[in-house]
Amino acid sequence: MATQSDPIFETVTAPGTPFELGLRDGMRRFVNIPSDIGQMLETARGHGNRIALVDGDIRLSFSDLFARRDALAAVLDIRRGDRVAICMRNRSEWMVAFLAAIRCGGVAALLNSRGSPAELCAAIDDVAPAVVLADRDRAARLREGGFAGRLIAAADFPAPGDALPPAVAPANPGDPAAILFTSGTTGRVKGAVLTHENLMTGILGMQLSGTMVLHNTAKQLGIPVATILANLPQQSVMLAAPLFHISGLGAGFLAPLLAGSKVVMVRRWSAESAVDLIEREQVTMFSGVPTMMWDIVNAGKHRGANLSSLRNVGMGGQALPVGLLDEFRAACPDVVMGTGYGMTETAGSVAMGVGADFIRKSASAGRALSLVEMRIAGADGTDLPAGAVGEIVVRGPMVMQGYWQQPEATADVLSPDGWLKTGDIGYLDDEGYLFIVDRAKDMVISGGENIYCAEVERIINAMPGVAECAAFGIPDDRLGELLVARVVSETLDGAAVIAEVAEKLARYKAPAMVRVDLAPLPRNDVGKIDKRRLRADWTQAEGIDA
Structure with missing residues (x-):
């Protein structure tokens, strides 16, 4: 995390700058933001006849x-x-x-x-x-x-x-x-x-991180920041994340809009269309899950595509597969790569690693952003020292107000003084880098999509003839994880279970594979279904390296 001892940080957050910081209600905040995000968004109108959006054949200034x-x-x-x-x-x-x-x-x-x-x-x-x-x-x-x-x-x-x-x-x-x-x-x-403050803080937090990278680059090259900005062409951002996700809304839409960048939409993900858009629209920035990055690298090789316009690439959503970093750098030697960690409840990223930070500690999720207070809490809620594993807890003006009309659910995760329990397990090293070791309970991330097992299990358990069930994730080379399910039933088959979930929920939430048999599911010492053993048994039977 940048501190006041960093001269570049002091420069870009000095009084009178867009990123000026101040203390209010016990939290550091951006003091020069308007009260209404609509006022901030209105400034983007000033980009005039620049192309703002490419959506298939539609091009809008x-x-x-x-x-x-x-x-x-x-x-x-x-x-x-x-x-x-x-x-x-x-x-x-x-x-x-x-x-x-x-x-x-x-x-x-x-x-x-x-x-x-x-x-x-x-x-x-x-x-x-x-x-x-x-x-x-x-x-x-x-x-x-x-x-x-x-x-x-x-x-x-x-x-x-x-x-x-x-x-x-x-x-x-x-x-x-x-x-x-x-x-x-x-x-x-x-x-x-x-x-309004949550969304504006999330956007400005990303912009501050980018400004820090710009100033550090200028310092390394011995070139004034103003010179770099004056010669910088319009940035082109490829948007593949759904706009109803915070990553699509914030990093994919609102931040580029305010920066005067061109947003290039991918209506339905395919490696070929992505590579075509990168070449045709000279895409400079793209954020996506590792699945998408593998697709771009492999399709680029197959088609002999020129991906050299890419300058900034962000990866997130699941663990970074071994070898992807080297493959992508080989395809795009000049690209600045980064990663981050965040959630809907924090209006986007709360930790980020970019450039040299990312390369040096690519297994981490980066360090906490400037306005984020982050700690690792033990089971009793006390702060843990560097290197100790516990729940990631964060506070700052980017943390949500709460869950709509669900005060009990809000109170479960948000303390009266603003600390949010993320439900994710990790640790901070002695340099402040965050490492994620486990995710929110019972959630599978498949191709960057969050699938909560309880939601899937609710549908399966409601089917006639189901005695019990468990949904969980197994490793998958392309998607990161694959959702599968074990079902105890005398009358059902796997195809029926998959069809039921696909009909009652979104299709991507349906298990890819279902095993139905009469054997009761294993349970732990406190009587709960032992998903760790289920996962191990499944991967062992399939010969998967977990």
């Missing part, structure tokens, strides 16, 4: 994007604090919808576009939106699920014209700005409420 935003905002007809649900796949209208909701004082509730009709309607019921903005397919799912409220389809968004958005008083920094849904280990979907 910043002026175009804001003109479409204004047209939609003029017809939303909401009041400050009303929820506006956004339910669509990544597309230009998603961005227009978010900007319009914020412009009108709404709270953007971001629905998982991959959800089943039941899942989507459960989220809708939870937040009771004044209006839903959806693409055609999701609108049909919502109606199928029984939603009968006000809905504006993306195809019906108004064209830019003379209509102006209504005047709205600025929000307070602690007012809700967005609700992002995250499944919990109980299997019940929770809406993490992020305030």
Whole structure:
């Protein structure tokens, strides 16, 4: 973590700078941010005729994007604090919808576009939106699920014209700005409420980290920062993460928007399309899970593609596979690589390692960002020393307000003085680098998607003929982990179980493999299903190196 003894840190956070820091309510904060993220986003209009977004054949300048935003905002007809649900796949209208909701004082509730009709309607019921903005397919799912409220389809968004958005008083920094849904280990979907300050802190935290890298690069090269900036072309960011994820919303959309970068959308991930976009749009920045990085490296080799435009690559979402770092550096010798650790509840990253830091300790998740207080807590809640393994606990102005209308769930993870229990297990070394050794209980990360086992088990256990079940992850070379399940039943087969989960939940949450037999599941000393043994038995039977 940068400290006040770092002269570059002192320079970029000095009084009067965008990153000036101050103390309020016991936390360090950015003091020059506005009270309302809408005011911050409005500054991006000044990028004018620069290309803001490439979505297939659609190319929108910043002026175009804001003109479409204004047209939609003029017809939303909401009041400050009303929820506006956004339910669509990544597309230009998603961005227009978010900007319009914020412009009108709404709270953007971001629905998982991959959800089943039941899942989507459960989220809708939870937040009771004044209006839903959806693409055609999701609108049909919502109606199928029984939603009968006000809905504006993306195809019906108004064209830019003379209509102006209504005047709205600025929000307070602690007012809700967005609700992002995250499944919990109980299997019940929770809406993490992020305030205006949460979102702005998350964005500025990323920008501060990038500014530090820029100043260090300038120092190493002996070139003034102003000279580098004056000769820097427009950055081009490839967006593959879903916009309803905090990584897609923050790093993939809002941060590039404010920086005047071009966002290049990947509608459906494929290695070939990604490589084509990198070449055609001269993509300079990309963040994704290691699965995607392997795809890019392998497709680049196969096609003889020129990937030299890539300058900044971020990896996260699952452990970095051995050899990927060297392979990617061989394909893109000039790339600056990085990694990070964060979650929806912290409005993005709370730790980051970039460039030399990342290369030197590539097994780590980097060091805590400047405004993040981080500690490792033992079972009794006391702080543990460097090297000791415990729960990662964080505090700062990026930590969520709580879970929407779930005070008990909020109290379980968030202390009255703002410390968030992440549920992740790790340790800090003597230099402050964070190492993750285990993740939130019963969660599998497959291809960068979080799948909570309790959610899957709830569906399987509800099937007639199931005596008991357990879902868990096993190692997979490409996806990082593969979700599998053991089911005790006399009447079911694996295909039926997979089909049931795919129907009741999003398809990507369905187990890839299911074993059904009559043997009871192993249990530990306290009577709980022993998933560690299940995982070991499965990998041993399959000959997988765990």
